[in-house]
Amino acid sequence: MAEKAKDKTYRLHLMVCAGTGCVSNHSYEIKEALEKEIKKHGLENEVTVVPTGCNGFCERGPILVVQPGNIFYQQLAVKDVPHLVEEHFLKGRLVSKFMYTPPEEKKPVPVLNDIPFFKKQVLIALRNRGLIDPEKIDESIARDGYKALVKALTEMTPDKIITEITLSGLRGRGGAGFPTGLKWQLVRNAASSNGGGKYIVCNGDEGDPGAFMDRSILEADPHAVIEGMVIGAKAIGATAGFVYVRNEYPLAVQRLSIALDQARDYGLLGSDILGTGFDFDIQIKRGAGAFVCGEETALMASIEGRLGEPRPRPPYPAQSGLWGKPTCINNVETWANVPMIINRGAKWYAGIGTETSKGTKVFSLVGKINNTGLVEVPMGISLREIIYDIGGGIPGGKAFKAVQTGGPSGGCIPREKIDLPIDYESLTEAGSMMGSGGMVIMDQDTCMVDIARYFLSFTHEESCGKCTPCREGTKAMLDILTRITAGKGTEEDIGLLQDLALSIKDSALCGLGKTAPNPVLTTLRYFRDEYEAHIRTKKCPAHVCRQLNIYTINPETCVKVGRGCDVCRRNCASDAITGQKNEAHVIDRAKCIKCGVCFDVCNFGAVKVD
Amino acid sequence: MSNGTFEPRLVGFLCNWCSYTGADLAGTARMVYAPNIRIIRVMCSGRVDPQFVLKAFREGADGVLISGCHPGDCHYQEGNYKALRRHRLLSKMLEQFGIEKERFRLEWVSASEGTKFQLVCNEFTEQIRKLGPLNLHQNGGRHEQGQA
Amino acid sequence: MVNLTIDGKQIQVEESATILQAAKKAEAKIPTLCYHPVVEPYAACRVCMVEVSLKGKADLVTSCNTKVQEGMDVQTNSERALRARRLNVEMLLARAPAAEPLRQIAKELGIKKTRFAVKDPEEKCILCGLCVRACEQIVGASAISFIERGTERKVSTPFGEPSEACIGCTACAYFCPTGAITCEDKYGRKVIHEEMYLGPTTAIRVPSRQAVPMVPFIDKEACIHFKTGECKICAKVCDREAVNYEMDDTLRDLEVGSIILASGFKPFDARRIPAYGYGRFPNIITAMEFERLVNASGPTGGKVLMANGEEPKAVGIIHCVGSRDENYNAYCSRVCCMYSLKFAHLLGEKTKATIYDFYVDMRCFGKGYEEFYHRLLKEGTKFIRGRVSEINDLALTEKEEGKLIIRVEDTLIGTVRRIPVDMAILAVGLEPSVDHNQLAKKFNISCSQDTFFLERHPKLAPVSSFTDGIFLAGTCQGPKDIPDTVAQAGAAVSEALALADAGKVELEPITAEIDDELCSGCQICVGLCPFTSITYDKDKGISVINDALCKGCGTCVAACPSGASQQKHFRDAQIFAEIEGILLV
Secondary structure, three states: OOOOOOOOOOOOEEEEEHHHHHHHHHHHHHHHHHHHHHOOOOOOOOEEEEEOOOOHHHHHHHHEEEEEOOOOOOOOOOOHHHHHHHHHOOOOOHHHHHHHHOOOOOOEEEEEHHHHHHHHOOOOOOOOOOOOOOOHHHHHHHHOHHHHHHHHHHHHOOHHHHHHHHOOOOOOOOOOOOOOOHHHHHHOOOOOOOOOOOOEEEEOOOOOOOOOHHHHHHOOOHHHHHHHHHHHHHHHOOEEEEEEEOOOOOHHHHHHHHHHHHHHHHOEOOOOHHHHOOOOOEEEEEEHHHHHHHOOOHHHHHHHHOOOOOOOOOOOOOOOOOOHHHEEEEEEEHHHHHHHHHHHHHHHHHHHHHOOOOOEEEEEEEEEOOOEEEEHHHHEHHHHHHHHHHOOOOOOOOOEEEEEEEEHHHHEEHHOOOEOOOHHHHHHHOOOOOOOOOEEEEOEEEEEOHHHHHHHHHHHOOOOOOOHHHHHHHHHHHHHHHHHHHHOHHHHHHHHHHHHHHHHHHHHHHHHHHHOOOOHHHHHHHOOHHHHEEEEEEEEOOOOOOOOOOEEEEEEHHHHHHHOOOOHHHOOOOOOOOOOOOOEEEOOOOOOOOOOHHHHHHOOOEEEEO | OOOOOOOEEEEEEOOOOOOOHHHHHHHHOOOOOOEEEEEEEOOOOOHHEEEEEEEEHHHOOOOOEEEEEOOOOOOOOOOOHOOOOOOHHHHHHHHOOOHHHHHHHEEEEOOOOOHHHHHHHHHHHHHHHHHHOOOOOOOOOOOOOOOO | OEEEOOOOOOEEOOOEEEEHHHHHHHOOOOOOOOOOOOOOOOOOOOOOEEEEOOOOOEEEEEEOEOOOOOEEEEEEEEOOHHHHHHHHHHHHHHHHHOOOOHHHHHHOOOOOOOOOOOOOOOOHHHOOHHHHHHHHHHHHHOOEEEOOOOHOOEEEHHHOOOOOOOOOOOOHHHHOEEEEEEOOOOOOOOOHOOOOOOOOOEEEEOOOOOOOOOEEEHHHHHOHHHHOOOOHHOOOOOOOOOOOOOOOOOOOOOHHHHHHHHHHHHOOHHHHHHHHHOOOOOOOOHHHHHHHHOOOOOOOOOOOOOOOOOOOOEEEEEEEEEOOOOOOOOOOOOOOHHOOOOOOOOHHHHHEEEEEEEEEOOOOOOOHHHHHHHHHHHHHHHHEEOEEEEEEEOOOOOHHHEEEEHHHHHHOOOOOEEEEEEEEEEEEEEEEEOOHHHHHHHHHHOEEOOOOOOEEEHHHHHHHHHOEEEEEEHHHHOOOHHHHHHHHHHHHHHHHHHHHOOOOOOOOOEEEEEEEOOOOOOOOHHHHHOOOOEEEEEOOEEEEOOOOOOOOOOOHHHHHOOEEEEEEEHHHHHHHHHHHHHHHO
């Protein structure tokens, strides 16, 4: 049973980030510690602790935001809690040592909205993040949750709803960017067959490595997704819905499950919703560890209990989906956008973004970047703004090299194109794709060939194995790339890689196979020189491919600066370094296994890698 | 007839379908058997009225045979069962008249049992021979022995 | 109808056709591996991909499952299509180098070797999924499927264990294009001689090559449709829609005027004579089995072969098996001598074996029969007169090792002989058919001593039974050969026709009748009548006999206390008179 909204007003609300990232960083313990401290000081009736979904600034977790005032505390530890409680919550004095100081700045920025990471973000799908307890439906409702549902069910016809979505320009946020309104129209028009009934599916099988947009939405604001699905169901005439969540998201499943129960209790889901006579309910289906089940036809097969492999399209799910009935599949983020569009109107939504890509997109900013986290930005924002203004630039002042968008299906965009505006078309033109929103930043120490190899190893592992080009082709490409990174590449390899990539792109059965060659194609396009270096000179310019590295010790630096400290010899696992204190140490190349430990441990920079 | 072996006079009621045909078979197969039996054909052994048996004895028969189809094979389904019942009851009654049980016989002979018929006739004849003549009309019956 | 261009050739096909089907019509050859017309297309091998241009867009599509569209321009061997096809085939060649259809396609594409790593040079499975689809869609058993992902993918049963859902139909092996699936018979095969049908055979089949009518039947026990509800492939391929799975045995009531019984015979079961070793030695066979063996449509195509597949060097034919034997059947089965001679002749034609014929008498009664016997004498068959006492493999000398020894008293020279042969043929006699006794009861037919049906008169009415309107024909009445059977059949039919032709039927004249005056209405007779022909008339207070039902058994007559019931021609008075007359002397 959902708790009824408390009439109590608190002086302070402590919003503790309880997204998976911060939870794994002990934010629940911090929450308990806070509650204990508050009780100790007798402040239980004035100060309340609220666990929320992911705040987004994951680099700085665990995070605590104090409301009112939006005071942003970061990197808290349990031992910090007593001091914080006493200082801020009891005595009212902000604690600056827990605040965030941007890299170039000297002084901390106390208020969240002033922090550069947050300033340029526009929150639509993540509108409630950090502001509500996702396990309390009342808090969602207090922030306009289910307001759009009421409007859609009582004031709008299905056609009107579809028109609104179409005019908003919303496109599928799962990666392909298919116009959502059009998809809904197609499903609505599709003739019912096989005994009637249509289905709504929410694709929560977020599989890209490093992507956690959908996870965060489900953990922070599951009601947004539910509300979107009910509105969609009303629009297309669906009778039942499924949320397919990957099994590796237990927290998301838990919160979604609680949210569904609470929605049903309030009559917002189930039979005769809000007394309008509309029946619709949602079931959770968990994945079983297959990336390929994020592909819509494989996903549907998985829901039906069959082998999780894709099938040729046509027929498209809109015509024949789950159990042969018309099915509308949309991504979590797409569904989360729907209520806002209904509430504030298509025109408002279409006013954000570019000509062809409206609204905002959630990106997971990861890799070689100062501010790792989750951001939601309007379409059309440039890569430069994301990387430097929001992301805080590359750590260690290193040079930006490339950004991989769209995960293993996407491609890398080199530094020359850093001013590219983010939208579906421009990314595809550059050889990459929007994808589900993963953004991996790479610096000068990233080997692009290795990146291609890494992504290929992922797609090869996850290939369902049905069609020849993907099953055999990803293996073939992976073998070649592995050879190249091991220094065994030949001149013909690049040509073969290119041919394979184009052939696989042409002949693979599903999206996984068709886009698997993208990392190869884009790295070949923009970083061909790195390939050639690996093949011709057997060298890795970024020194990532260890087998190609040659480690030497600069004798002068070792003796003069390091005084033969002997740290490297002691750490060498293969006894390849000889030398004594105060003497220049030498690496025996025959024994050196190129693990790079000596390079890492030398405090004086005497170890050189070539 | 007066001196020498006593030749029994036997009457046989044979059902048309089985026993009569069986007897015919014995004949066509040139089987040799005692000529003492005189055959009266009825359609079914169930036709045999007890009165026939009594009449036969009264007219001077030394032995009476009823022969029909094997149980279950009666051409008219159940006639032979009725013959069986009648034979049992009649036997008891005849004993009370002083007529030996052995003189009234019931047999089952099928259409293919020429040999059985031969056996039965021979056996019956010998049996009655040993028993001797019935002499029912010792004291003034309508027909005396030897008289036409 | 849809118009499209394939390799520059304009054609028109049905709307529902796939590009592959259209290509077949346009005589453009597209290689396939995972396609089969009888199962759903899978589009997994990607070898059938062609380049399709429609409305300015050019893409590669799989031709096996893509439906045609108006205005499509299909290039089956464009540069793009060929590049994809060649690379896919080359990669598959690394996976399954020993798959013959794949090698064939590679050869046609000019691919001599593969640049990719070969894991198993003997691998045949190309992961086409035809076996899985056949098992699911045609058979309906779903006993196998794909397991594991990516390059580890393979076909298996659940957990690799023998599947309970597998019905052993071997459809998977049949559909496998490369022979990667084989089926073996784990429990050994029976010796060919013991079988009348050499199995396995299809569930829908014509009973034998020379069956009349030449129409297939469905063996419900073997048919997959009756096991799983699926398949129905026979109905799918039949143009005339002649297959009907709902057909069931129906009981029909026919009103007929006459019946001809022609229920035939069954061969004597040679197992009843243990001394002859039938059933213990694979090369001792019955005459019926030899007939099958020697038939061109038989298991060996007409060759005379032993169980091990070799030709016999010596064959013995034994007469009078189960006939003329007081232990089994006392009668002579009439046909065995002649068919034994036929066997001897055939053996002479088909093999170089030494032929021994063990006879008791040579019954060559018919036209040309004696002459045929003389011919055999000339052909070198060794005739030995004597009833064979036993056949076994207990060798006493080295020459007898591995042979079947026939032990017989040669009555013409008065010695007991041991004849070693490779194969022995038992000339089994004829016995009435299996359901002979049931028929006899049902139709009220008497049987003669030899247990065959009894004819009304051996000379004058050989085709009639004792019941009017029921006739006998063929071996159910007694052993006889074909000419005699045909003659008897003709006779039975003409008798039956004569009966029908007469237009009227003679009724039994010997029915019983009840004298109204004498009947007291005691109703004793009513219950006695087996044909329920007597009813009690309440109004008149007497019993009445239905003339049409009365068969004339006379039971009611015997039971009637008042003598009211009398049988025509067998009246009490008449019988009394008979008794009197019979004992006059």
